[in-house]
Amino acid sequence: MARNDQRPQGAHRPNDRSGSRPGSRSPGHRGHREEQPGKNRWSRDDRDRRDQGGQQGGSRRPNWTPPEERKHDDRRAPAFRTRGGHQGGRDQQRDDRLHRGERPRGFDRARDDHRGRGTDDRRGGERRFDRDDRPQRSFGDRDARGGDRRFDRDDRPQRSFGDRDARGGDRRFDRDDRPQRSFGDRDARGGDRRFDRDDRPQRSFGDRDARGGDRRFDRDDRPQRSFGDRDARGGDRRPQGDRRDDRFGDRRRDDRPQRSFDDRGNRGGGERRFDRDERPQRRFDRDERPQRRSDDRTERPQRRFDRDERPQRSSGGRDSRGGERRFDDRPRRDSTYYPAKDANPFTPKEDVVLERLEAQSTSAADVEGISFGDLGLGDSISAALAAMGAESPFPIQAATIPDVIAGRDVLGRGRTGSGKTIAFGAPIVELLTRNRPDRREIGRAPRALILAPTRELAQQINHVIMTLGRSVGVFTTVIVGGVKQDRQVEGLRRGVDIVIGTPGRIEDLVEQRKLNLGSVEIAVVDEADHMTELGFLEPVQRILRQTRPGSQKLLFSATLDAEVQTIVKEFLPEPSVHEVAGEEQSTSTIDHQVLVVDRYDKDAVLEQIVRNPGRIVVFTRTRAYAERLAEQFDDAGIAAVSLHGDLTQAKRNRSLDKVKRGKVDVLVATDVAARGIHIDDIALVVQADPPDEYKTYMHRSGRTGRAGNDGRVVTVIAPARRKRTQQLLDRAEIEAPMIPVVPGDDLLDTLTMPPSGRAAAAEAVPAS
DNA sequence: AAAAAAG
Numbered sequence: 001m002a003r004n005d006q007r008p009q010g011a012h013r014p015n016d017r018s019g020s021r022p023g024s025r026s027p028g029h030r031g032h033r034e035e036q037p038g039k040n041r042w043s044r045d046d047r048d049r050r051d052q053g054g055q056q057g058g059s060r061r062p063n064w065t066p067p068e069e070r071k072h073d074d075r076r077a078p079a080f081r082t083r084g085g086h087q088g089g090r091d092q093q094r095d096d097r098l099h100r101g102e103r104p105r106g107f108d109r110a111r112d113d114h115r116g117r118g119t120d121d122r123r124g125g126e127r128r129f130d131r132d133d134r135p136q137r138s139f140g141d142r143d144a145r146g147g148d149r150r151f152d153r154d155d156r157p158q159r160s161f162g163d164r165d166a167r168g169g170d171r172r173f174d175r176d177d178r179p180q181r182s183f184g185d186r187d188a189r190g191g192d193r194r195f196d197r198d199d200r201p202q203r204s205f206g207d208r209d210a211r212g213g214d215r216r217f218d219r220d221d222r223p224q225r226s227f228g229d230r231d232a233r234g235g236d237r238r239p240q241g242d243r244r245d246d247r248f249g250d251r252r253r254d255d256r257p258q259r260s261f262d263d264r265g266n267r268g269g270g271e272r273r274f275d276r277d278e279r280p281q282r283r284f285d286r287d288e289r290p291q292r293r294s295d296d297r298t299e300r301p302q303r304r305f306d307r308d309e310r311p312q313r314s315s316g317g318r319d320s321r322g323g324e325r326r327f328d329d330r331p332r333r334d335s336t337y338y339p340a341k342d343a344n345p346f347t348p349k350e351d352v353v354l355e356r357l358e359a360q361s362t363s364a365a366d367v368e369g370i371s372f373g374d375l376g377l378g379d380s381i382s383a384a385l386a387a388m389g390a391e392s393p394f395p396i397q398a399a400t401i402p403d404v405i406a407g408r409d410v411l412g413r414g415r416t417g418s419g420k421t422i423a424f425g426a427p428i429v430e431l432l433t434r435n436r437p438d439r440r441e442i443g444r445a446p447r448a449l450i451l452a453p454t455r456e457l458a459q460q461i462n463h464v465i466m467t468l469g470r471s472v473g474v475f476t477t478v479i480v481g482g483v484k485q486d487r488q489v490e491g492l493r494r495g496v497d498i499v500i501g502t503p504g505r506i507e508d509l510v511e512q513r514k515l516n517l518g519s520v521e522i523a524v525v526d527e528a529d530h531m532t533e534l535g536f537l538e539p540v541q542r543i544l545r546q547t548r549p550g551s552q553k554l555l556f557s558a559t560l561d562a563e564v565q566t567i568v569k570e571f572l573p574e575p576s577v578h579e580v581a582g583e584e585q586s587t588s589t590i591d592h593q594v595l596v597v598d599r600y601d602k603d604a605v606l607e608q609i610v611r612n613p614g615r616i617v618v619f620t621r622t623r624a625y626a627e628r629l630a631e632q633f634d635d636a637g638i639a640a641v642s643l644h645g646d647l648t649q650a651k652r653n654r655s656l657d658k659v660k661r662g663k664v665d666v667l668v669a670t671d672v673a674a675r676g677i678h679i680d681d682i683a684l685v686v687q688a689d690p691p692d693e694y695k696t697y698m699h700r701s702g703r704t705g706r707a708g709n710d711g712r713v714v715t716v717i718a719p720a721r722r723k724r725t726q727q728l729l730d731r732a733e734i735e736a737p738m739i740p741v742v743p744g745d746d747l748l749d750t751l752t753m754p755p756s757g758r759a760a761a762a763e764a765v766p767a768s
Numbered sequence: 769a770a771a772a773a774a775g
Contacts, residue, residue: 502774506773507774
């Protein structure tokens with residue numbers, strides 16, 4: 001895996017020194033950052049030369065204009081025009097060149113062929129660059145990248161003090177002590193959380209069955225699942241009695257005995273359905289965890305058992321494991337000739353509302369008058385927060401900061417845009433400030449790790465934490481894929497306190513022995529429920545297992561649910577769970593509508609919607625569609641950029657940056673941008689394809705309506721999808737009218753207007 | 769069926 005550079009194109013760039021590779025780039029010279037950009041940049045001459053003899057992707061258009069130079073002002077000009085107007089000369093030309101909707105530019109395809117993966121940008125010209133030799137396009141990229149990296153480094157210089165040793169010791173103890181904590185703590189947090197382990201004993205067979213009933217929805221099959229896990233463990237499980245007591249004591253958690261995930265179903269009431277069942281597979285995965293040092297977790301013997309039983313569980317997960325669990329194995333209809341809508345073994349899973357973890361609730365009123373200092377943060381950090389605009393703590397912050405500082409494992413759920421990054425970032429910086437050596441050690445191993453599902457989110461988190469850390473000499477670095485690892489490795493070599501990144505590159509560097517997670521005392525999994533989904537779970541587990549035994553773990557997400565069970569069981573023995581009270585209300589600031597559109601009218605409707613003024617984010621289910629739509633909008637004179645996994649990281653950064661800086665108002669993205677990404681003032685979120693999961697709906701919607709602003713969301717669906725969409729909305733507890741729409745409807749021209757204004761317009765439009 | 773993350 002030690003891959004060196006994922007951008008093979010680099011080899012073709014003029015001035016390219018990649019041949020000399022990482023080392024030659026004057027490592028150690030922080031100031032050399034500048035060279036980075038220069039290195040790949042094409043001079044005008046280079047470009048011209050290229051253009052003339054260019055045999056690259058071939059079809060470069062004579063009149064092609066760099067997208068960034070095009071003008072799309074017309075989009076806003078005609079204030080709410082009903083139909084797409086005609087475009088100016090240039091656009092006209094473009095229209096001639098290709099029909100919207102088509103995969104224009106033949107070269108795109110050609111390129112795709114040789115390029116192994118991805119396609120860069122939708123605008124042909126740009127894409128070319130990324131790949132082959134296409135020099136020109138570089139400009140954009142580099143800058144973008146340059147920027148990111150910059151962060152990584154700038155702060156480090158001063159890196160004066162600090163180190164892990166100090167803390168190390170402490171934490172270590174924690175672990176050991178944790179044992180005791182168990183009882184007490186657990187209660188607090190809930191013995192329940194422990195799912196399988198302790199409390200569940202009784203539950204064993206009987207329970208399950210019982211539960212089975214509820215769960216039935218989700219998984220009829222589940223019942224069997226018991227096989228290994230729980231039963232076996234049974235032995236371990238302690239009687240519920242011993243669990244909890246304390247801190248939550250006051251909070252009334254004692255009463256919630258069984259609350260474990262499994263149980264949840266019962267207590268909660270209808271909604272909570274045991275989604276977990278579906279997640280059984282993961283459990284198996286653990287087998288691989290044998291490593292888990294037996295010693296550290298004396299207290300948690302139980303788990304060990306779990307693993308044993310789960311032998312097969314390898315990666316595949318379900319397959320290996322017992323047949324029962326696999327969805328495939330589920331009882332199916334005898335005949336599959338006719339697709340069964342309701343009995344699809346796969347879909348149910350996505351729509352199931354995972355049971356919500358029980359948590360301590362904190363409301364805005366609870367934090368009134370409280371300052372960050374009251375929560376345990378030092379003056380420097382508090383000042384840095386104030387400078388960032390965070391004068392006083394938000395509920396989720398007030399709830400989790402003290403516990404994080406106290407060294408507890410924490411599960412935090414706060415709605416989108418509620419300040420979760422600071423909720424875990426500030427206390428981590430605070431902890432790293434304490435007990436550290438007088439001098440910072442060059443090459444010291446990081447003491448904190450933050451995992452995020454996307455590179456953009458990791459970078460965003462880094463911005464926040466880097467800012468906080470700078471005030472107290474705590475340094476961070478981003479470790480993500482898509483860019484050369486050189487700078488990242490160099491940063492690590494110099495020594496950083498907090499590593500923020502995505503699983504792939506982190507594992508890669510660990511394997512290359514360029515990143516040592518053994519000193520990590522605090523690990524955070526942001527968007528935890530997503531990070532514990534199938535493709536992410538195992539890497540995350542492997543990474544967390546690399547951290548110091550007994551290290552503190554924090555899981556955060558706006559939709560934190562039982563999906564994280566597997567991780568909680570293994571890594572958060574006695575977590576404290578927090579959520580913001582009444583967070584559902586916050587959704588009330590977002591207006592939701594479902595537009596029922598005939599398939600053939602869809603693109604026209606989307607184009608009309610996107611002509612509305614204001615920043616608009618359009619979500620699609622596939623990369624190809626995101627690309628196609630962005631191109632369509634662009635060709636129609638509506639400046640738009642795309643963001644998805646087929647683009648090079650440079651382009652991804654560039655697209656996002658363009659939107660953030662207001663260069664472009666329309667962003668067409670896949671779900672890569674659904675979680676965590678913050679862009680100011682998104683007036684409207686358009687779901688060009690309806691999401692499959694209610695959680696996805698919530699995260700996409702969460703891109704708007706942030707910071708107390710109103711937000712609007714429209715979801716475009718085909719008539720046949722109404723029922724399914726309604727079910728999804730019900731699960732998300734969102735009310736949204738379903739409105740039949742055809743291209744040209746005035747309603748489509750007022751979507752970024754206040755709801756009230758729209759209502760009037762809607763009435764004037766004959767419902768389909 | 770798709771997306772993300774390593775290549």
